[in-house]
Amino acid sequence: MSIEDQLTRILYIDLSNKRYWVEYRRELFEKWLGGVGVALQLYREEAPRNIHPLSPENPVIFTVGPLTALYPLASKTIALFKSPLTGNLGESHAGGRSAVSIRLAGYGGIVIKGASDIPVYLVIGSGRVEFKDGSALWGITNTITVGRILREVTPGQGIRTIMRIGRAGEKLVAYSAVMTETYRHFGRLGLGAVLGSKKIKGIVIYGKQSIPVRDKKKYREVYDKIFREIVESDAMKRYHEIGTSMNILPLNYIGALPTRNLNSNRFEYAENICGETIAEKRLARRVACSHCPTACIHIAAIREPYVDEPYFYKTLFISYDHELLYSLGSMLGVKDIDGVLKLIDMVEIMGLDAISTGVCLAWATEAYKRNIVTIEDTLIELDWGNVENYLQAIKYIVEQPNEFYRKLAQGTSIVSKHYGGEEFALNFGGNEMPGYHTGYGAVIGYLIGSRHSHLDTAGYRLDQTLKDIPKPEEIVEALIEEESWRQVLTSLVICLFARGIYTPEIIVEALEPLGYSYTQEELKKLGRNIYTEKQKLKLELGFKPSELKVPRRIYETPTPHGILKEEYIEKAIKYYSRQITGAGG
Amino acid sequence: MNRSNEIRRLSITDSEKCVGCQLCMFACSRRFGIGGLEKSAILVRSVGGIERGLTVVVCRACLDPPCAKVCPTRALRIRKYGGVLLDKSKCIGCGNCVRACDIGAVFWDSGENKPIICIHCGYCVRYCHYNVIRLEVMK
Known part of the structure; x- marks a missing residue:
């Protein structure tokens, strides 16, 4: 595997001491691709186990992936942190220009540690971090205004991301978000509050580096194939x-x-x-x-x-x-x-x-x-x-x-x-519950999915394809399999909307000209390993599957598959619990 | 990509239709078989935030290009029907051309310390799904 150098650079930012440095972490990208896979390892390295989500000890990890800025639709940034909403692992993804900017500033990931004593905003370029006094921005009621101000005082028009929190983040609302490029967000699980607790009002990242490719001809061919699929299929x-x-x-x-x-x-x-x-x-x-x-x-x-x-x-x-x-x-x-x-x-x-x-x-x-x-x-x-x-x-x-x-x-x-x-x-x-009351797949997906979100397992989609209700164990198996494959997509930071484009076959082809040699089977296995790593980390952070609860209302309002049965869902939770505690040790 | 006896130039049909996907920018660097944006001669940026819309910045192939006028070494040669061609061997990296272009369409390659000049090849046009940019053929 010959991974491009810039991707392996992790930017560490210590807010407490206003210091920063870069470490080359080739081994992480070799083993875990990037995105979620790498972020999990970085989070585990950095975070003590029993910390409060809003304490300085809670690190925030941002990562991107090997396809970012090379292929279309691989433009998500993964954020990992301890969630003030759930008290467990927080994971949130945002698009906009965030991922491309991070990668082209020359980083595969950013680790933010500690907390600032005064409000700050960070301006991150290639090999350079500025800690700017954010006192004038703190308390501004409108995130769009904050974006406008940061746009005018920072470099990188068109090649930057402007992440910022609003009043909700400053006031530590447990479900506050981070906005980027106005209309994209690290929405779920309260990253806004975590940045607020660190007194970070905004993070501007800009860059436009080149990324060398091993096989140029093949790269362009695969690119065109993917592009055609996106716009024609x-x-x-x-x-x-x-x-x-x-x-x-x-x-x-x-x-x-x-x-x-x-x-x-x-x-x-x-x-x-x-x-x-x-x-x-x-x-x-x-x-x-x-x-x-x-x-x-x-x-x-x-x-x-x-x-x-x-x-x-x-x-x-x-x-x-x-x-x-x-x-x-x-x-x-x-x-x-x-x-x-x-x-x-x-x-x-x-x-x-x-x-x-x-x-x-x-x-x-x-x-x-x-x-x-x-x-x-x-x-x-x-x-x-x-x-x-x-x-x-x-x-x-x-x-x-x-x-x-x-x-x-x-x-x-x-x-x-x-x-x-x-x-x-x-x-x-x-x-909080997403907008699908489609049946067992959705509900069990919310329960066992790592983020307790519809995005983990797409259980709502499973519900809409099922004719008969299978055994609870089978639903759990299907959801875990889906979530495991999604670990590959999110380690490559491919937008989940593009899951139909980036099949295992296409991913193998896309990685090849960049110097990666994976088989489809190896990728799937890697997905299962990342899934296991994530469950393991959740357990270490105090997650107890046996304590998962379903609000009674879920059993009272019918779904397209009728009224859901408590017994069925309990069986599913038990089965899942055995699976992950067995797998996670 | 220019065929003989044909001079082509890029033009923007309607920047209001631009969605800001920046595929044109990536295409421009990909001509050289690389990823990223350092070699790109086209830029898509917002006009005061995404909520206010987008604009496409690219060489408009001036007939009497200011960038060429301020080049002290004549590294920028005026193209027939507008625009310029860069002779890298003559360029001393002074950056006058960047400052002379009021629309900001002369970009800078900080690795090479030389300007990036659009050659109106039209490679980016192939990837603009919304037909915001097109290639005009001048005869």
């Missing part, structure tokens, strides 16, 4: 045209669209907020991550009048996806597009994870209606579809004016343990 069509929001209507039709805190599996106003309607009425622009021609990022424009000033308007540009239309739409009973878009905009401005925010508000609304909490706690009426009050509640989550919002800012698991209502607190392992 149907594999990317769903993301290319209407985008992920095309899921709303079919999920609603089959009765799998969580609505009003999953009191229902269908939303009577789904047609108002579906991708087709937004495309027709509000879609204004399409954008793409660096090195991806699909342009799945759909941006809607809404025109808002100023109430106090006639003939004054502002136009807001807001990106939307399926998960956001679910969590801030159907889950909250919001029946008009502009209402959902305004909520999405507020989440973006504050720097929150959209799924967790929506599910938290849905829980709070039900808790309020059931008198588990009162207006003394919520400060405003919470009612399905009341957009104005939800906008205010999002601000309260961030500013945390009382005990209730301080708890709500920790997620549905913590807040419901305190006030009650755990039976309808829709989280798995502490992470």
Whole structure:
């Protein structure tokens, strides 16, 4: 294996001492490819086991992969950290220009340790890190404004990433996000709070180095083959045209669209907020991550009048996806597009994870209606579809004016343990539920997936292909197999939307001109090993599969496969538990 | 890639349609069989943040190119129908050409310490899925 030098460079940044250095870690990239595979090893090296996620000892690892900036759709950055939301391993992926910028600044990964005493932003170029005083930026309410300022004071137009946190991250909301290039995010599991705890307001990374290739002719041939597949085959069509929001209507039709805190599996106003309607009425622009021609990022424009000033308007540009239309739409009973878009905009401005925010508000609304909490706690009426009050509640989550919002800012698991209502607190392992109530595959996937997310195992897709329900053990096996293969994709930082393009065969071909010699079987085996490593690390960090719980609501609201049986899911958890404790030692 | 008796030049059809995928930039460096962007003569950047849209910066093949006028060694030769060609052996790496180009389309190769000049070959056009750039044939 002849791995290109720049990829093996890990940039270490010690915030406590404002120092940085580079180490060549060839052995890690030889054994674990890059991305998730390498990040797991770096995290294990750096992190003591029993640390608080918001303590300086919690490192943040960013990694990219061998295909980044060489082939299309390999433009994700992997972030690993301990999650303040789940208290266990946090993993989040973001696109935009982040991965390409890291790789072309000459790094395969970045390790950020310690904490700064004052707010800072980091400016990272080739062989150079600047620690800039971020005091003037700390406290600015809008992440878009922060992006605008950083854009003007840092180099690298067009070849940089501008990561930043919002007020939510500063205020340590357990599900705060990191924004990059405005419309992409390290969304889930609270990386924003971890950076906030380190007093990092922003990270700008720029670079445009060359990457040498061993077999130039073959490289161009394989590139063209992959490019043609992307633009000519149907594999990317769903993301290319209407985008992920095309899921709303079919999920609603089959009765799998969580609505009003999953009191229902269908939303009577789904047609108002579906991708087709937004495309027709509000879609204004399409954008793409660096090195991806699909342009799945759909941006809607809404025109808002100023109430106090006639003939004054502002136009807001807001990106939307399926998960956001679910969590801030159907889950909250919001029946008009502009209402959902305004909520999405507020989440973006504050720097929150959209799924967790929506599910938290849905829980709070039900808790309020059931008198588990009162207006003394919520400060405003919470009612399905009341957009104005939800906008205010999002601000309260961030500013945390009382005990209730301080708890709500920790997620549905913590807040419901305190006030009650755990039976309808829709989280798995502490992470709020994604927008698919499709059946056993989805639910078991949320439970056993490393991130407790739909992205780990795509159980929702399994549900939609199953005719008969197999044994619980078989579902677990299928989900583990899928998650294991996804470790290969995410170690190569290939966008999971491109999983249909990057088959094992294509990956072998793409790696070859770069000097890698893998067989398909070796890649699959590597995926299983990385999966095992990840489970092992989770166990070391205190994960107990036996403590996994399913909120009662999941068993009350039917799925397209009918009402789910508790016994079945318990069997699945037991089987999974045996698998990973056996495999993980 | 130029066929005889044909002079071609790149033009931007509609930058509003650009999605910012930067495939053109990667294509430009890939002409040399390398990855990354150091050799690229085209840049896609936002106009004040992705939320405000994108612009494509590339040589527009000026008929009377300022970059050539300020080159002290005549390393930049004016091309028929506009634009310039770089004679690397004459270039002393002064960077005057970069500063003279108001649209910012003369890029810099810091490894070689020489400008990167678009030769209007059109390789990038093949990878622009949205037809934002095209190759005009001048006769």
